[in-house]
Amino acid sequence: MSALRLPIASPTLAVGTFTLRALKPDDASAIHARVNDWNVIRMLSRLPFPYPADLAAQWIAETLRQAREGRAYHFAILDSSGQLIGCVGLTLGQGAQKNAASLGYWVAHSHWGQGVARQAACRVCRWAFAHLGLHTITATAAEDNAASCALLGRLGFRQTGKGEQSFMARGGKVPVQHFTVTQPELDAALRPGTPEAEAQTSPVQRKLLLVVAAALLDPDNRILLAQRPEGKALAGLWEFPGGKVEPGEELETALVRELYEELGIDVGRACLTPFTFASHAYETFDLLMPLYLCRQWQGTPQGREGQALAWVHADDLASYPMPPADLPLLPFLRALL
Numbered sequence: 001m002s003a004l005r006l007p008i009a010s011p012t013l014a015v016g017t018f019t020l021r022a023l024k025p026d027d028a029s030a031i032h033a034r035v036n037d038w039n040v041i042r043m044l045s046r047l048p049f050p051y052p053a054d055l056a057a058q059w060i061a062e063t064l065r066q067a068r069e070g071r072a073y074h075f076a077i078l079d080s081s082g083q084l085i086g087c088v089g090l091t092l093g094q095g096a097q098k099n100a101a102s103l104g105y106w107v108a109h110s111h112w113g114q115g116v117a118r119q120a121a122c123r124v125c126r127w128a129f130a131h132l133g134l135h136t137i138t139a140t141a142a143e144d145n146a147a148s149c150a151l152l153g154r155l156g157f158r159q160t161g162k163g164e165q166s167f168m169a170r171g172g173k174v175p176v177q178h179f180t181v182t183q184p185e186l187d188a189a190l191r192p193g194t195p196e197a198e199a200q201t202s203p204v205q206r207k208l209l210l211v212v213a214a215a216l217l218d219p220d221n222r223i224l225l226a227q228r229p230e231g232k233a234l235a236g237l238w239e240f241p242g243g244k245v246e247p248g249e250e251l252e253t254a255l256v257r258e259l260y261e262e263l264g265i266d267v268g269r270a271c272l273t274p275f276t277f278a279s280h281a282y283e284t285f286d287l288l289m290p291l292y293l294c295r296q297w298q299g300t301p302q303g304r305e306g307q308a309l310a311w312v313h314a315d316d317l318a319s320y321p322m323p324p325a326d327l328p329l330l331p332f333l334r335a336l337l
């Protein structure tokens with residue numbers, strides 16, 4: 001009886017300072033901006049040049065369908081700031097080839113030479129061998145893509161043959177090399193001490209970001225929200241004023257400082273009452289945000305960083321889109337006010 005292969009959910013994988021996660025529809029513009037580059041696209045067999053903007057959205061939709069059906073797993077490669085810098089993926093064989101998968105990847109030209117593709121490809125292969133029941137992973141690289149051929153060699157891929165393949169962007173056939181790796185071969189390539197092994201076995205810990213924030217309350221029990229300005233992460237969303245705690249800084253000191261910097265008000269530490277906290281796993285960091293209540297301060301809050309401000313009744317909070325970390329806090333505020 002042949003074992004049925006059930007689709008498994010695409011994981012989020014950490015490797016070195018990079019994060020690999022399933023593609024999302026709103027990755028389309030970043031993908032288009034980075035892949036529509038002759039340096040990148042000439043190494044990819046199935047992509048036309050120029051690369052039409054709507055092709056990225058279609059491709060993402062197709063990868064999501066393939067992942068749901070367990071036919072392929074494609075990942076966005078994000079750098080430590082959450083910026084998409086490439087893609088890596090595996091397409092699974094069918095029928096007699098069901099224990100094999102083919103590997104593909106590309107990295108934005110601006111990030112070449114930094115080991116991004118090597119680390120990402122290695123991480124995805126390790127995950128696939130561990131979870132997809134594969135015997136082999138294959139890859140094909142254009143013969144003039146020396147970096148890719150070298151990368152595969154460093155991951156234990158053996159060259160199994162040469163051939164020719166059509167490359168759409170180049171408008172014709174291009175000499176290619178075919179490669180294969182098995183799990184023992186990949187493991188052997190990850191000998192302790194190699195950069196591959198280090199990046200794979202000691203992924204940099206997810207960053208814990210400590211942010212302090214305040215719910216300032218006026219005599220009508222309205223809460224002050226500030227709109228995150230353009231150019232900042234989560235721009236346009238409404239938040240509790242506050243900011244990052246600096247290394248070695250006490251939480252209340254940080255909050256007093258942030259409220260002065262952002263709103264121009266003076267708050268005494270004794271006027272800050274600990275209320276609750278937010279804990280949220282953002283894509284590239286974990287946020288821990290103690291939230292204080294404050295009913296007394298000196299001065300009138302002003303958006304000193306250009307941010308819009310709004311005094312909002314607890315019942316109206318839902319009309320102000322907030323960062324995902326803040327949503328679990330709202331029922332507590334409604335119950336209090």
Ligand SMILES: Nc1nc2c([nH]c(=O)n2[C@H]2C[C@H](O)[C@@H](COP(=O)(O)OP(=O)(O)OP(=O)(O)O)O2)c(=O)[nH]1
Pocket residue numbers: 211212213232233234238239240241242243244245258287289323324325326
């Ligand atoms: N202040 C604040 N930050 C929040 C809230 N919810 C939420 O997810 N965050 C996140 C967004 C940011 O990733 C982080 C706070 O960063 P920030 O950019 O405001 O930090 P900051 O005020 O120190 O500003 P900067 O000097 O670093 O630009 O916490 C919230 O309600 N208030």
Ligand SMILES: [Mg+2]
Pocket residue numbers: 241242243244262
């Ligand atoms: Mg802030």
